Amino acid sequence: MGVEDTGNGNSVVMYWDFENLHAGVLESKYGEGAYAKQDNRFKPQEPLVDVQALVELGASFGPVAINRAYGNWQYFGRYRDALLQNAVELIQLFPPGASAKNGADIKLCLDAAEDIGRFGHIGTVIIIGGDSDYMPVAQKIKAAGRTLIGIGNRKNTNKHWAKSCHEFRYYESLVEQEASTVTGPDETPNPVVETPANQAADLLRRAVHLLAESKGEPWVNKATVLPMVKRLDPTFDPKDHGHASFAELLKSMDAVIELKKGETDHKIRLR
Structure with missing residues (x-):
């Protein structure tokens, strides 16, 4: 398949493994293993992720051309407004079994590989998630001459995946920095x-x-x-x-x- 669209390579694409990110934020708040418990995972989730901070980081690298979040929105519906207000496309994934993963990493990797093959204007690829499963697509992204930025939680990000990116940002540091910049170090955040x-x-x-x-x-x-x-x-x-x-x-x-x-x-x- 040839490249369908060419350009100056300054567009940004963002792919969110939303369950992975949310699970890490929840466990940072409530303790290790809190999300994995059966009674916690399969129920409507409390909105904890700062969606706007991540979208703004993406925009700092250039105009965002593709912005997709993968997850089972049956449980993450409380994020709907924050994601839609920031023009994030929601990709619904149903897990094949009661205890199975929703397969976000596989679908995400396939889409990323397809998009960089089709669109020449993509210069920066941002993958939000901490799984080592992203290492193979990282090699393809870099081989295609695109810049790869990774974002993940400090505790549950695979170190080899983080090292395979051109640049990796930890979610916790990003959100702390965003809060201190918007409010000042000694002020109380006011939304x-x-x-x-x-x-x-x-x-x-x-x-x-x-x-x-x-x-x-x-x-x-x-x-x-x-x-x-x-x-x-x-x-x-x-x-x-x-x-x-x-x-x-x-x-x-x-x-x-x-x-x-x-x-x-x-x-x-x-x-």
Whole structure:
């Protein structure tokens, strides 16, 4: 099969082994083995995964072209709104037996191999899950010249799988970092943002933080900030926040960001 779509290779694809991720987060909260218990696994699950933090990480690598989460949504239905609001496609998988795995890793690997063979615009593949079963597809992704990013829980991620990625992020570190950036180290997280000004400041803070993380330094080019903001919230319009342009909005955010002149573009960093 030939490549159906070509491009500059900057698109991102995300594949979520959702049960694997959720199980790790639940066991971090309630103790090792908590998810594996028969009475806990086969019932509606408490929503514990920070879906938005992971989607935002994906967006920091480029525009997300494919975003699929694999699982038995009979039990993970409470995540529905968070996933759909972040444009994640839900792939339903039914386990073949009462105690069997749902086969997410197999389906995920097949889809990843097919997608990189079909779409030339894919540059970065993100696999969210900690199983060693992903090692064979990791070799195919890298052989195809794509960048592989892995995300998993610290305790239940196979170390050989983590080492087979170009870059691996632990979920716990990612969420802790996200919380400290959005709220500040000494503030209590508040999920309700009431005013447009606060919404704009929060969105700008997250965008600059993600760009700085991917670049490895605090100062980022001003020209890269608006595209990142748009990836985080495609509905963003500075007029909705009381400003005629994005440049005017930036000038009003002196308490959030610092601006300086660069060689070819203005630079921005978080205060």
